[in-house]
Amino acid sequence: MMGHMDATLTNGAPASLDRLDDRTLSCGGAWTLPCLDGIERRLASLHRPEATAFVCDATRITAMDVSGAWLLRRTLNGLETEGRRVELRGLRPEFAQLLQIVSATAVRPAPAEGGGTDSWLERIGLRAWREAADGLKALAFLGESSAALGQLLVRPPRIRWRALVRSMELDGFNALPIVGLLSFLMGVVIAYQGAEQLRTFGGNIFIVDLVGISLLREIAPLVTAILVAGRSGSAYAAQLGTMKVTEELDAIRTLGLSPMELLVLPKILALVLALPLLTVYADAVGVFGGMLVASSQLHVTFTEFLTRFEDAVALRHFLIGVGKAPVFAVIIALVGCYQGFQIRGGVDDVGRRTTISVVQAIFMVIVVDAFFSVALSWMDL
Amino acid sequence: MSGSDAVIEVDHLSTRFGRAVVHEDVSVTVNRGEVFGIAGGNGCGKSTLLREILLLQQPTSGRIRVFGQEVGAMTQADVRVLRRRCGVLFQYGALFSSLTVLENVEAPLREHTELGDDVIRELAVLKIALTGFPLAGIEKLPNELSGGMRRRAALARAIALDPELLFLDEPTAGLDPVSAGGFDELVEQLQRLLGLTIVIVTHDLDSLWRVVDRVAIMGDGRILGTGTMEELSRADDPAIRLYFHGPRGRAAKEQAEEQVWNQK
Numbered sequence: 001m002m003g004h005m006d007a008t009l010t011n012g013a014p015a016s017l018d019r020l021d022d023r024t025l026s027c028g029g030a031w032t033l034p035c036l037d038g039i040e041r042r043l044a045s046l047h048r049p050e051a052t053a054f055v056c057d058a059t060r061i062t063a064m065d066v067s068g069a070w071l072l073r074r075t076l077n078g079l080e081t082e083g084r085r086v087e088l089r090g091l092r093p094e095f096a097q098l099l100q101i102v103s104a105t106a107v108r109p110a111p112a113e114g115g116g117t118d119s120w121l122e123r124i125g126l127r128a129w130r131e132a133a134d135g136l137k138a139l140a141f142l143g144e145s146s147a148a149l150g151q152l153l154v155r156p157p158r159i160r161w162r163a164l165v166r167s168m169e170l171d172g173f174n175a176l177p178i179v180g181l182l183s184f185l186m187g188v189v190i191a192y193q194g195a196e197q198l199r200t201f202g203g204n205i206f207i208v209d210l211v212g213i214s215l216l217r218e219i220a221p222l223v224t225a226i227l228v229a230g231r232s233g234s235a236y237a238a239q240l241g242t243m244k245v246t247e248e249l250d251a252i253r254t255l256g257l258s259p260m261e262l263l264v265l266p267k268i269l270a271l272v273l274a275l276p277l278l279t280v281y282a283d284a285v286g287v288f289g290g291m292l293v294a295s296s297q298l299h300v301t302f303t304e305f306l307t308r309f310e311d312a313v314a315l316r317h318f319l320i321g322v323g324k325a326p327v328f329a330v331i332i333a334l335v336g337c338y339q340g341f342q343i344r345g346g347v348d349d350v351g352r353r354t355t356i357s358v359v360q361a362i363f364m365v366i367v368v369d370a371f372f373s374v375a376l377s378w379m380d381l
Numbered sequence: 382m383s384g385s386d387a388v389i390e391v392d393h394l395s396t397r398f399g400r401a402v403v404h405e406d407v408s409v410t411v412n413r414g415e416v417f418g419i420a421g422g423n424g425c426g427k428s429t430l431l432r433e434i435l436l437l438q439q440p441t442s443g444r445i446r447v448f449g450q451e452v453g454a455m456t457q458a459d460v461r462v463l464r465r466r467c468g469v470l471f472q473y474g475a476l477f478s479s480l481t482v483l484e485n486v487e488a489p490l491r492e493h494t495e496l497g498d499d500v501i502r503e504l505a506v507l508k509i510a511l512t513g514f515p516l517a518g519i520e521k522l523p524n525e526l527s528g529g530m531r532r533r534a535a536l537a538r539a540i541a542l543d544p545e546l547l548f549l550d551e552p553t554a555g556l557d558p559v560s561a562g563g564f565d566e567l568v569e570q571l572q573r574l575l576g577l578t579i580v581i582v583t584h585d586l587d588s589l590w591r592v593v594d595r596v597a598i599m600g601d602g603r604i605l606g607t608g609t610m611e612e613l614s615r616a617d618d619p620a621i622r623l624y625f626h627g628p629r630g631r632a633a634k635e636q637a638e639e640q641v642w643n644q645k
Contacts, residue, residue: 065543
């Protein structure tokens with residue numbers, strides 16, 4: 001794209017190769033990388049001399065670099081493999097030296113990429129094997145972290161309070177604004193959607209049941225978990241992954257410490273404590289949002305709303321919602337940390353694994369939530 | 382000073398970050414075809430100077446001219462042309478980690494030339510071969526390479542566009558003595574063969590004695606002295622003397638002298 005402009009930076013005309021007569025070729029111009037653009041095409045369309053032995057006159061070459069020397073060598077080699085003998089004449093000594101270096105540097109064609117001939121069956125098998133191995137590794141990680149957690153519960157003094165509190169601040173306290181805003185909006189949205197229907201039936205007061213039960217039981221825990229998975233799960237994966245790339249995890253091990261105990265468990269514990277609290281907060285803010293809409297759209301005053309709330313929304317709805325939060329917390333923290341530990345080598349792997357950690361955590365949170373719904377309805381709760 | 386032979390002229394350069402002074406009145410001239418060393422202790426502003434010459438960072442005051450053009454007054458197009466004429470080997474290689482060695486070397490060729498795929502590939506292989514990187518490994522990713530091999534691969538990328546001016550930021554740091562020696566030899570060879578102008582930032586005394594024509598010793602953000610190693614090792618400045626006449630400095634010098642002796 002910049003070829004034309006770049007040609008101005010070198011001294012002289014672009015590289016050229018022309019046929020003078022039946023026995024002579026003439027090279028000229030600057031055989032340097034910026035001036036080589038287009039020479040390929042001219043080489044391909046070159047009308048080759050008929051004679052089997054001819055002279056290549058290089059007196060007019062004004063500049064040459066490694067790339068130019070190599071291209072000249074390549075061209076001459078090409079002519080020679082066609083069964084001709086070429087004699088190079090008039091090349092300046094410094095350019096001749098370059099040509100020699102290039103000829104001496106063994107350039108074997110690059111080896112073909114190995115394993116390119118896999119059959120589709122082999123690829124499927126390989127993929128399946130990899131997935132299975134991944135599943136096993138995840139299971140091993142779950143076991144390892146459970147064992148570490150068990151040890152920690154037996155010996156509570158080993159809990160890293162500082163890391164735990166720090167993690168609660170970063171992943172819980174700092175998430176308050178965004179969790180509050182979103183659950184407030186969820187409350188508003190649910191109330192608005194319900195208001196339309198309830199008004200037609202004259203059942204304005206049932207807005208309380210609608211907002212209360214759906215928020216407390218389902219929406220608030222789920223929205224909070226999804227937000228935290230996006231905020232903190234990804235951060236866990238990126239942090240641990242970067243620590244792995246920079247060998248910090250190995251440093252921790254060689255100091256006789258356990259990354260599991262030092263990094264993973266505080267995060268799990270912090271999230272298990274913080275997520276229920278965040279959920280309660282989301283409950284309150286969400287219901288408040290519903291309350292505002294109820295009073296403005298359905299003329300249900302705050303007092304009426306709250307009185308009805310006590311009767312209509314059983315305590316179990318709240319408890320079920322908050323009770324799901326620790327489970328979600330464990331899922332988010334484990335998936336994030338697991339993906340972080342799985343990062344190998346490169347920087348782009350950090351990005352890939354971080355994305356996977358968020359998608360997997362949200363996916364698993366929703367699946368587990370569905371299990372909860374089915375199981376709880378069996379139990380008539 | 383500013384003859385036509387000067388490739389880089391740094392003129393009364395000062396750099397400050399807030400209150401911290403990195404450079405104070407630094408002036409350096411690098412001539413065409415020489416290997417110029419910038420040496421000095423950790424944190425003396427060597428790398429910052431290099432970054433300023435490479436337009437990665439702006440000095441607070443002073444002028445830098447590269448190929449006779451003032452870098453502060455360059456247009457985008459000028460900068461692009463300049464970048465094409467310079468090759469840089471970063472301290473940790475800075476190879477693109479998602480690309481193979483071959484793709485790393487091909488990348489600048491693809492960006493800056495309109496050559497065909499075959500030609501670019503073969504040119505890249507040639508550059509890799511010139512650095513002594515084993516060709517069997519060109520399909521490897523950077524994180525599968527040892528430190529020395531990564532350095533060679535990065536050098537291949539730095540010379541991909543046949544630069545006239547090559548910057549090496551601590552090329553031998555972290556290499557074992559054999560690899561470091563091999564790398565010095567490689568730099569020497571490339572300079573001799575290709576007639577490059579090379580700027581090496583290093584505090585490897587062996588490298589300084591071995592490959593560098595002239596060297597600027599930096600300390601406390603100033604140039605303590607500029608000259609050949611021979612000249613500087615006889616200087617009276619206590620800071621320079623400290624640099625050269627510590628046990629490591631003496632050993633490196635003796636070794637260099639021995640080598641010259643053996644060559645004769």
